[in-house]
Amino acid sequence: MLTILLLAVPLATGLVAATQSWRRWVGWLCTASLGGVLVLGIVLATRVLHGRAVSAFAGILRADALSAFMVIVIGAIGLLATTQSVRYLDAEITSGRGTARHATLYAVLVQGFITTMLLAVLAGNVGVMWVAVEATTIITTFLVGHRKTRGALEASWKYVIICSVGIALAFLGTVLVYLAALHAGHGTHVSLQWTSLMSISHHLDPGVMRLALGLLVLGYGTKVGLAPMHSWLPDAHSQAPAPVSALMSGVLLTVAFYALLRFKAICDGALGTAFPRALFVTVGLLSLIIAASLLLSQHDYKRMLAYHSVEHMGLIALGAAAGTPLAIAAVLLHILGHGLAKAVLFLASGEILLVEGSTEIDQVRALLARRPALGGIFAFGLVALLGLPPFSLFVSELNMLRAEVQVGLGWAAAISLICMAVIFGAVMSHGRHMLFGARADGEPVARTHSIVTVPLISGLVGCAALGVLAWPLESLLRAAAMVVVR
Amino acid sequence: MNNATYSSLLELAAGLVILCAFVTLWRRSLSAIVRALCVQGVALGLVALVLGLHRRDAVLITVGCLVIAAKGAVIPTLLRRVLANDSLNRETSPLVNVPASLVGAGALTFLAYGATRPVVALVPTSAGRLIPLGLATLLIGFFSMVIRRKAASQIVGLLLVDNGIALVAFLATAGVPLLVELGASLDVLLVVVVLRVLAVQLWSKFAVLDLDQLQELHD
Numbered sequence: 001m002l003t004i005l006l007l008a009v010p011l012a013t014g015l016v017a018a019t020q021s022w023r024r025w026v027g028w029l030c031t032a033s034l035g036g037v038l039v040l041g042i043v044l045a046t047r048v049l050h051g052r053a054v055s056a057f058a059g060i061l062r063a064d065a066l067s068a069f070m071v072i073v074i075g076a077i078g079l080l081a082t083t084q085s086v087r088y089l090d091a092e093i094t095s096g097r098g099t100a101r102h103a104t105l106y107a108v109l110v111q112g113f114i115t116t117m118l119l120a121v122l123a124g125n126v127g128v129m130w131v132a133v134e135a136t137t138i139i140t141t142f143l144v145g146h147r148k149t150r151g152a153l154e155a156s157w158k159y160v161i162i163c164s165v166g167i168a169l170a171f172l173g174t175v176l177v178y179l180a181a182l183h184a185g186h187g188t189h190v191s192l193q194w195t196s197l198m199s200i201s202h203h204l205d206p207g208v209m210r211l212a213l214g215l216l217v218l219g220y221g222t223k224v225g226l227a228p229m230h231s232w233l234p235d236a237h238s239q240a241p242a243p244v245s246a247l248m249s250g251v252l253l254t255v256a257f258y259a260l261l262r263f264k265a266i267c268d269g270a271l272g273t274a275f276p277r278a279l280f281v282t283v284g285l286l287s288l289i290i291a292a293s294l295l296l297s298q299h300d301y302k303r304m305l306a307y308h309s310v311e312h313m314g315l316i317a318l319g320a321a322a323g324t325p326l327a328i329a330a331v332l333l334h335i336l337g338h339g340l341a342k343a344v345l346f347l348a349s350g351e352i353l354l355v356e357g358s359t360e361i362d363q364v365r366a367l368l369a370r371r372p373a374l375g376g377i378f379a380f381g382l383v384a385l386l387g388l389p390p391f392s393l394f395v396s397e398l399n400m401l402r403a404e405v406q407v408g409l410g411w412a413a414a415i416s417l418i419c420m421a422v423i424f425g426a427v428m429s430h431g432r433h434m435l436f437g438a439r440a441d442g443e444p445v446a447r448t449h450s451i452v453t454v455p456l457i458s459g460l461v462g463c464a465a466l467g468v469l470a471w472p473l474e475s476l477l478r479a480a481a482m483v484v485v486r
Numbered sequence: 487m488n489n490a491t492y493s494s495l496l497e498l499a500a501g502l503v504i505l506c507a508f509v510t511l512w513r514r515s516l517s518a519i520v521r522a523l524c525v526q527g528v529a530l531g532l533v534a535l536v537l538g539l540h541r542r543d544a545v546l547i548t549v550g551c552l553v554i555a556a557k558g559a560v561i562p563t564l565l566r567r568v569l570a571n572d573s574l575n576r577e578t579s580p581l582v583n584v585p586a587s588l589v590g591a592g593a594l595t596f597l598a599y600g601a602t603r604p605v606v607a608l609v610p611t612s613a614g615r616l617i618p619l620g621l622a623t624l625l626i627g628f629f630s631m632v633i634r635r636k637a638a639s640q641i642v643g644l645l646l647v648d649n650g651i652a653l654v655a656f657l658a659t660a661g662v663p664l665l666v667e668l669g670a671s672l673d674v675l676l677v678v679v680v681l682r683v684l685a686v687q688l689w690s691k692f693a694v695l696d697l698d699q700l701q702e703l704h705d
Contacts (some may be wrong), residue, residue: 060665127666134673141680150692151702157684158700161640164677165631168647171670172624175655176605178662183608192663207604235703 002044002054003061003122006071007115009036014111022093022103027086030107034082034114038075044068045476055124059193062124065479069332070121070258072476076462077250077339078114081243083455084347085110088241091354097147106146106241112139113247117255127192129259130167130174133223136252137163143244144236155232155239162232166222170259173215177266180204180212194262201269209270216263217279223256225313227286234294237306238359242350245302249309249346250339257313257335261320261328265484273323280321281412287314288419295426300359301352304430305345308385311423312338318409318416319400327403328481330396333466333473337392340463341384344456348378351452361430366437373448375435377456382431384463386424392466492540493612499536500616502529503653504595507626507646511587514580516638520565523645527557530649534656537613545664546656553652556671561645564678568638568685582633591626598622605658613657620657624650635696637685641678648674 013033017026045068048054053064063071089106092098116139120132137160145156178192184203222229237245267276291311298304312334319331349359351374356364367375384391397420404413439445466473506526510519531554538546582590598621606614627646630639655662662670688694 125666127662128669131666131669131673134670134677138673138676138680141684145684145687148687148691150694153684153688153692154700154702157637157681157688157697158703160677160680160684161631161644164644165628165647168624168644168651172651172654175651175659175662179605179608179658182659192666205604205608208608211601211604239703 002040003056003063006037006040007118009033010111010114014108017104017107017111022100024086026107027089030111031082034075034078038079041068041071041075044071049475049479059124060128061122063122064483065476066483067121069476069480071118073336073339074117074251077343078247080343080455080459081246084350085243087451088243088350109139109143117251120255121258124194125192126174130171133256133259134167137167140248144240146241152239155235159232159236163222166219166229169215170219173212173219176208176212180208197266201266204270206271209267210275213267213276213279217260217283220256220259221283225253225310226283226317227290230310233310234303234306238300238302242346246343246346250343253309253313254335254339257316261484264320268486277321280317281409284314284317284321285412285415288416292419292422295423298430299361301361302349302359305349309342315400315416318404318412322403322407322409324403324407325481325485327400328485329477330399330403332477332480333392334396337396337463337466340459341381341393344459345381345385347456348374348381361433364434366439368435369437369439370443371446371448373453379435380460382427384460386427390464390467392463395467495536496613499529499532500619500653503649504619504623507623508591510642511591511630512584516569519642520562523642524558524562526649528554530557530652533653537656537660541660546661549661549667556675561678564682565641568682580633587633590629594625594629595622598625609658617654617657620650620653623653637697641681
């Protein structure tokens with residue numbers, strides 16, 4: 001019941017938005033819908049915390065602690081992003097770049113985007129989950145190209161071509177998992193349910209599963225933004241409207257990673273931990289190295305944030321490679337912390353673009369002196385993203401590194417630390433250019449609208465609170481980790 | 487249908503799928519390529535039909551008919567609309583010339599036979615032996631996406647990839663469950679629609695046809 005309600009809330013909101021001509025209250029209704037998703041996610045979490053999953057439609061929808069956690073991530077970051085959608089659409093309409101029809105299309109697509117992401121994490125069936133992840137690509141294409149500039153259309157083209165190829169590979173991987181399950185089931189009823197795949201995972205043919213896992217990591221890895229299939233990510237995330245970038249970078253990447261976590265648990269059963277671990281370590285380190293080398297020479301702050309996502313996806317891939325309960329709990333905390341911090345930064349960068357008119361790092365100067373509130377949010381966002389205390393990313397990165405050392409991946413942890421140090425230096429130097437400096441003589445201090453400051457500061461406070469007080473989430477994280485650890 | 491007819495029909499249909507993949511590399515006129523894709527879609531549907539008749543599986547027969555309708559009629563029509571905007575209608579400058587790309591496709595077919603060995607070992611039927619052809623179609627699809635430059639050619643490459651995967655799915659597992667099958671087909675159809683809209687927008691607003699002209703975004 002709860003799972004159906006969760007999908008119905010954004011779906012119904014999307015329908016309402018489609019039938020109404022654009023008004024600001026429609027925008028706030030969309031925000032309220034995400035608030036509803038967050039509340040329902042928390043209710044769902046309390047319901048499934050003690051190991052009892054809820055399901056609907058004969059198991060097509062199924063929610064355990066891991067699904068509930070991902071619903072909370074989608075709700076929290078979606079709420080943050082939709083508060084800024086109204087501001088983005090207002091700016092587009094007043095500047096004459098967009099019309100009311102554009103705004104309606106945007107609102108409907110965002111609600112559809114949220115619905116498909118929720119379906120992906122609530123699907124009890126790997127096939128349905130695949131359909132949902134593919135649907136996110138189709139819906140977000142038009143959101144990426146929403147501004148209809150040449151760059152935006154180019155980014156959409158690359159995005160849909162590369163992600164469709166990637167997700168097609170994931171489908172082939174899913175077919176192979178199904179083949180292995182057919183043969184392991186010995187003629188008994190075989191399905192693509194997570195639960196049945198997990199229960200027969202020890203009997204799945206290792207040769208086929210090895211091929212399947214390779215395809216799944218490459219395929220879903222494309223949507224996660226893991227190297228070597230990451231090249232769409234900086235283009236799409238830098239061209240999309242800021243609230244969409246926040247949603248894509250903050251949640252969509254990790255929804256695809258959720259699929260990998262589930263499949264890794266099945267493959268750990270079929271193949272032992274060594275092969276999946278080697279695969280995850282390889283893509284994780286490759287992503288970190290590529291992110292570090294490309295961040296050094298960035299001149300566009302939205303692209304800088306996008307490459308930063310590649311880095312963090314690499315870090316969680318390494319954490320997942322370690323695979324102990326501690327590591328997976330840290331990976332999940334990192335998913336939430338990174339989502340919040342990255343959403344705040346993308347939303348702040350949208351506001352910077354709006355008031356400064358450029359995404360070039362060189363064109364933005366002395367933000368802290370000229371626009372203290374906006375500059376402060378951007379500065380604290382960067383501090384959070386670089387993994388400094390008190391923000392939760394510090395705790396989760398520390399725990400992931402500890403877990404990696406425990407399972408003998410100390411060398412990988414060392415390489416990731418070096419990459420993180422390089423990225424730290426690069427981002428600090430870019431950030432210094434944008435933030436510090438003196439105000440020109442006679443230039444007034446500009447105030448930032450509270451519609452921007454209040455949600456973004458709450459996002460940062462939330463991220464810091466998670467780092468200091470783990471208690472509200474601790475038991476949920478532990479329960480969710482046990483779903484994919486054997 | 488007796489066993490000999492069944493396996494020769496299956497071989498014929500699967501052979502037609504891979505043959506059409508080679509034709510898309512061989513021809514440079516985009517309308518000929520779309521025709522080859524149309525034939526490939528029908529052949530893919532026939533694979534499902536033959537399997538369905540052999541196993542007396544009504545669901546699989548339905549899926550086969552749907553595949554013929556979608557890939558033999560709907561998708562080619564959508565693609566022809568993209569081509570209607572294009573005055574040249576030829577792949578003028580692929581990165582690899584035609585003879586070399588055919589040799590490449592042959593090499594990819596060998597690779598496909600090597601890579602699918604564990605899968606073929608698991609399915610020792612006459613259908614199972616044909617699985618490498620599906621993977622070969624997929625790899626040729628990738629190859630043509632890499633070496634061709636027109637927007638329409640990339641859509642063709644993507645569809646080859648998808649047809650290859652569908653062929654593997656039919657041959658290896660007699661199709662994934664119906665719900666998943668329908669969802670997947672609908673997604674592919676929508677991707678083609680999305681790409682068509684984007685191609686039309688790129689053409690009408692910025693006169694972009696070759697993907698080499700997409701150079702705005704880089705590091």
